[in-house]
Amino acid sequence: xxxxxxxxxxxxxxxxxxxxxxxxxxxxxxxxxxxxxxxxxxxxxxxxxxxxxxxxxxxxxxxxxxxxxxxxxxxxxxxxxxxxxxxxxxxxxxxxxxxxxxxxxxxxxxxxxxxxxxxxxxxxxxxxxxxxxxxxxxxxxxxxxxxxxxxxxxxxxxxxxxxxxxxxxxxxxxxxxxxxxxxxxxxxxxxxxxxxxxxxxxxxxxxxxxxxxxxxxxxxxxxxxxxxxxxxxxxxxxxxxxxxxxxxxxxxxxxxxxxxxxxxxxxxxxxxxxxxxxxxxxxxxxxxxxxxxxxxxxxxxxxxxxxxxxxxxxxxxxxxxxxxx
DNA sequence: CGATTTTGACCGGCGC
DNA sequence: GCGCCGGTCAAAATCG
Numbered sequence: 001x002x003x004x005x006x007x008x009x010x011x012x013x014x015x016x017x018x019x020x021x022x023x024x025x026x027x028x029x030x031x032x033x034x035x036x037x038x039x040x041x042x043x044x045x046x047x048x049x050x051x052x053x054x055x056x057x058x059x060x061x062x063x064x065x066x067x068x069x070x071x072x073x074x075x076x077x078x079x080x081x082x083x084x085x086x087x088x089x090x091x092x093x094x095x096x097x098x099x100x101x102x103x104x105x106x107x108x109x110x111x112x113x114x115x116x117x118x119x120x121x122x123x124x125x126x127x128x129x130x131x132x133x134x135x136x137x138x139x140x141x142x143x144x145x146x147x148x149x150x151x152x153x154x155x156x157x158x159x160x161x162x163x164x165x166x167x168x169x170x171x172x173x174x175x176x177x178x179x180x181x182x183x184x185x186x187x188x189x190x191x192x193x194x195x196x197x198x199x200x201x202x203x204x205x206x207x208x209x210x211x212x213x214x215x216x217x218x219x220x221x222x223x224x225x226x227x228x229x230x231x232x233x234x235x236x237x238x239x240x241x242x243x244x245x246x247x248x249x250x251x252x253x254x255x256x257x258x259x260x261x262x263x264x265x266x267x268x269x270x271x272x273x274x275x276x277x278x279x280x281x282x283x284x285x286x287x288x289x290x291x292x293x294x295x296x297x298x299x300x301x302x303x304x305x306x307x308x309x310x311x312x313x314x315x316x317x318x319x320x321x322x323x324x325x
Numbered sequence: 326c327g328a329t330t331t332t333g334a335c336c337g338g339c340g341c
Numbered sequence: 342g343c344g345c346c347g348g349t350c351a352a353a354a355t356c357g
Contacts, residue, residue: 191330193349206348210329219348 173233181205181220181230186242189218200224211240 176183182205189207197204204221216236223229 190328192351194330194332195347195349198346204347208349217348 171233171235173231175223176230176232177228178230179228181222182207183220183230183232187211187216187238197221197224202227209238211238214238214240 182189188210190210191205191207193206194203195206200221200223202222202224204219206219207217209216209218216234216238218232218234220230220232223231
């Protein structure tokens with residue numbers, strides 16, 4: 001447990017998405033893409049689609065979310081580090097199996113889990129695929145997913161009930177440029193496995209939220225194409241707030257209030273979703289098919305937000321609610 | 326000494 | 342039916 005975080009490195013924004021058909025999701029049709037694409041580290045044949053960011057027009061995240069929510073919640077989190085930034089989210093539709101990212105590997109579990117030298121924060125709820133978003137940090141608030149979760153609970157290893165198969169929960173993934181594998185996102189995680197990733201020299205690590213009853217899981221892997229990129233995939237939504245022990249860290253930064261002064265700033269809970277709702281700009285990626293795309297952008301508005309965020313935090317600490325849990 | 330990580334075995338789905 | 346593969350379990354090891 002150590003918790004330390006420090007300032008971090010920088011993240012770059014990538015977006016990729018593999019949401020497939022979307023019925024929901026963020027798919028805007030945009031067209032231009034401003035970012036540059038990165039190679040796909042994820043799926044091999046992904047063609048990148050466009051992601052575009054809307055600059056001026058701020059689309060409210062809300063809109064986006066609305067669309068998005070249905071399927072998954074996005075909860076992404078935004079991690080803000082002042083220096084860093086960006087990541088991407090991706091939601092995945094249900095994919096059959098692989099998560100999509102094929103490339104990366106993960107964290108070595110062995111190394112530094114949460115404390116690495118520099119940690120970045122990022123997080124999001126689950127994702128899978130490849131998308132990107134920019135900064136984030138925390139997790140996902142979505143709610144639905146887990147309720148039933150049956151995942152953990154009943155899975156005895158061998159006897160699972162016959163008939164039910166586990167359903168998959170929505171996942172969100174985002175990419176972060178960082179040398180630290182396990183990005184601090186405010187929640188406490190317990191590693192429960194590590195597997196080698198096919199075609200990649202880096203392993204993938206599996207983590208589960210340590211909060212009781214919370215079924216959220218996440219996996220972390222490093223892109224084999226660009227080792228500086230860490231792909232984090234969240235599955236499920238937290239049914240609790242960020243642990244109090246982490247307050248001050250990332251947790252503090254997560255508060256959505258910042259973005260929405262006009263919204264309720266009180267103590268609300270702050271889920272990333274809320275955050276998203278308040279963010280003025282967004283990038284969109286079209287997800288067209290099921291291919292995944294990855295986009296990388298240079299920072300843009302998001303970065304600014306992040307920075308602003310950081311400043312706010314420093315200047316007006318009181319503005320950030322503390323959460324307890 | 327409790328919590329977390331490590332790591333190989335195991336499980337279940339899927340494609341051939 | 343078999344093998345591959347992603348994901349999970351769980352005992353042992355390690356950490357703090």
